[in-house]
Amino acid sequence: MAAVTKTKAIAIFILIAGTLLYFKSVLYPPVSPWEKHHQAGLSAYSKNNYPEAEKHFKDALTEAEKLPTGNWRLSLTLGNLAEVYRFQSLHPQAEPYYHRLLDIAEKQFGADHPNVAAHLNNLAANYRAQGKLAESEPLYKRALAIWEKNLGPDNPLTLFALKNYVDLLLEMGRNDEAERYHPRLDALVDE
Numbered sequence: 001m002a003a004v005t006k007t008k009a010i011a012i013f014i015l016i017a018g019t020l021l022y023f024k025s026v027l028y029p030p031v032s033p034w035e036k037h038h039q040a041g042l043s044a045y046s047k048n049n050y051p052e053a054e055k056h057f058k059d060a061l062t063e064a065e066k067l068p069t070g071n072w073r074l075s076l077t078l079g080n081l082a083e084v085y086r087f088q089s090l091h092p093q094a095e096p097y098y099h100r101l102l103d104i105a106e107k108q109f110g111a112d113h114p115n116v117a118a119h120l121n122n123l124a125a126n127y128r129a130q131g132k133l134a135e136s137e138p139l140y141k142r143a144l145a146i147w148e149k150n151l152g153p154d155n156p157l158t159l160f161a162l163k164n165y166v167d168l169l170l171e172m173g174r175n176d177e178a179e180r181y182h183p184r185l186d187a188l189v190d191e
Helices: 002-027 033-046 050-064 072-087 091-109 114-129 133-151 156-171 175-190
Strands: none
Touching: 033 050, 033 072, 050 072, 072 091, 072 114, 091 114, 114 133, 114 156, 133 156, 156 175
8 A cells, every 4th residue: 555655646746846847838938049148148238248248149140040031039139239339339340230130121021111211220320420421311311201101291200310311411511401401300399
């Protein structure tokens, strides 16, 4: 009789342990390699440790590139890497990541989607920071046109794009062109 009780006790223990392990795996799934690197990159970035953030985001990028096409982790990682470089004023290093983000968004959403405009704006700002004003201009104009078409002329993103474009025109010494937009900017700011 003692052997049956011992067997039942072992069976109950195995059942409880198995149930606990099952719930642990459901409630606390293992962290993927991408998530591990992504979280470490965010942590380093929040501490202004950009070399460490760059290392982890590059490792996260390697993991994200293994995932199926269209996976959101790739775009998030590319954006994080571009941001790490931008924040350090390493604009040439950020540029290929902005290009990849733009390409992904155009394929995923189409050429006239507001998300595409956001990437155009970021790439234009990156060019502008490098003094590549001529390369920046068509990107700002396209972002402005997309946001204006999709969100309307009074939307804050449209205003943001318009201000970026006007500031670029001023920087390029094209004050007369910039002045044409000031009444519109002033009207939007006053509202």
